[in-house]
Amino acid sequence: MSLEVLGPGLLTTVQDAGRPGWRHAGVGVAGALDGWSLAVANRLVGNAPDAAALEITLAGPTLRLRRAATIALCGATLDADADGVPRPVTLPAGATLRLGGCRDGARTLLAVAGGLAVDAVLGSASTDLRGGFGGQQGRALLRGDVLPLRDDAPPAVTDRVRIAPWWVDPTPDLDLAREAVLRVLRGSDATAPADALSAQPWRVDAASDRQGLRLEGAALAIADRRERVSEPVAPGTVQLPPGGAPIVLLGDAQTHGGYPRIAHVIRADRPRLAQLRPGDAVRFVRCDAATAHALNDAQRVRLARMALAIAARRQRDAASTGWRIG
Helix, strand or coil, X not given: CEEEEEECCCEEEEECCCCCCCHHHCCCCCCCCCHHHHHHHHHHCCCCCCCCEEEEECEXXXXXXXXXEEEEXXXXXXXXXXCCCCCCEEECCCCEEECCEECCCCEEEEEECCCXXXXXXXXXXXXXXXXXXXXXCCECXXXXXXXXXXXXXXXXXXXXXEECCCCCCCCCCCCCCCXXXXXXXXXXXXXXXXXXXXXXXXXXCCCCCCCEEEEECCCCCCCCCCXXXXXXXXXXXXXXXXXXXXXXXXXXXXXXXXXXXXXXXXXXXXXXXXXXXXXXXXXXXXXXXXXHHHHHHHHHHHHHHHHHXXXXXXXXXXXXXXXXXX
């Protein structure tokens, strides 16, 4: 009942929906940066949408399943995918899963039916790389790691790879073929040129990580360079350091910062934000709060409808084939 790591990939971590409610204690949210793909991958294998899964960054791991199990990949298309669409795949016991580089996007979520049996820390199984806790000993996976699987789902029974003939369409919430355009709310800091953020395209710097995306472009001027009091920040906050190159904070961001907060990426655009990779171009457009709420509500409705459709299809497949789903 476990998953053996034969090769770790570039950066593979255990992540769930994150660790909210601890920012007052200086603990960040962590969690899957692309929460949409986490939820869809989990739904495809019958898990709760916030179940712990593996977040794969840029290049995937090599894994061995010690028992038959159903998996799903959602997010960036990996070299292992036949056609890059999210769907359930059932693998026999002893199967080796070799996941190559991301063809598009930066991150893929790998869900296993039943979920990963990882102890929760402060209510979450997510890996906090900056704090060094959660997930697999607070770090990325290493060769030789063995991740136990939960037995919540009925065990899969198969002697060969079985690929579901159906799939889900992740657009418009995760359309990696389109230009990356992120909608932002005006920041609370009036000492920096918020409108200037939208006046030019930006490119993702190679120094980006799970803490934040660093952007390259014509430097923005800071109107007020006086020493500042540290203020709360959150995933999605756009900060402007003294050098004039913005940083968009991600899941592993600190809880407070002293740089001007010139904008905030809306929640509905976080999946696309999480998929930006070094060298990608990105543009920002202004958005108001009412529109941001409406877009977030619409995204939640799409996910709920998708969950109902997936559940119905899984039950139909089980009834028609006699397979045990899980």
